[in-house]
Amino acid sequence: MLAMTAIAALLLVRNLYVMLLVLPDEKHQNAAYRIMFFHVPDAWTAFLCFFLAMIASVLYLVKNDLRYDGFAASITEVGLVFGAANLVTGMIWGRVIWGVWWAWDVRLTTMLVGWLMYAGYLMLRRAIEEPTERAKMSAVVSIFAFADVPIIFFSIRWWRNQQHPPPADLPPDWWMALFMNWIPLLLLAGVFLMIRMEQERIERQLNGLRRTVHAF
């Protein structure tokens, strides 16, 4: 875990150097376009987390193993953090490009709706005490919530009059910077996931101990 964090930190320092001092400015956005190198990989990380949460939820419903439920809850929370970073950096970038903090275009709106659905997933988990009931209900919500992710992803193609720039127009060195910055964010997501999985394990242990205490 420590090695992953160290590699992520080194890569992030390297990427900041490339972003700020190597890549040339963009004609219309000047310095602000560099926000994209965090904004876009944050979204990719969030989508990957939500996809894995959906797979784990299906596996829970098939196998009834609470470890899948713990994995789904952990990775959803990590996805929400990266989703929040995506939304906030997008708002700041939008303020420069569109002159407003929030534009109700389809991509922004569907991303917000998706984020709220996954936030609802975590709130639902707090509301149900019985572990198997909680796991079953959460799994169903997670699978339904994932339906929003392809809509967010393909919204630029499906609704062509949107304010988001089409990604095909990006120069190759920007693509390289995007992917290079995705690697440390994925590593950080992996570290967060491992910590959360351990906390879920402790939670299960606590539930067992609580039952023992009540049995006396």
Add this chain to the structure above:
Amino acid sequence: MDTRNFTYLCYGLVAAWLILCVYVISLGARERKLQRELERLRLLVEEKER
């Protein structure tokens, strides 16, 4: 680097990192809370077994 819109770039970078930092702090706080609860319940079980 052209410094026009540099303030917004700073806002963007700070926001991206601030969110991750707040999450790391919340993970640490939750970890401490869980460990305290685990210790408390272990002691309770030991006490009841005696």
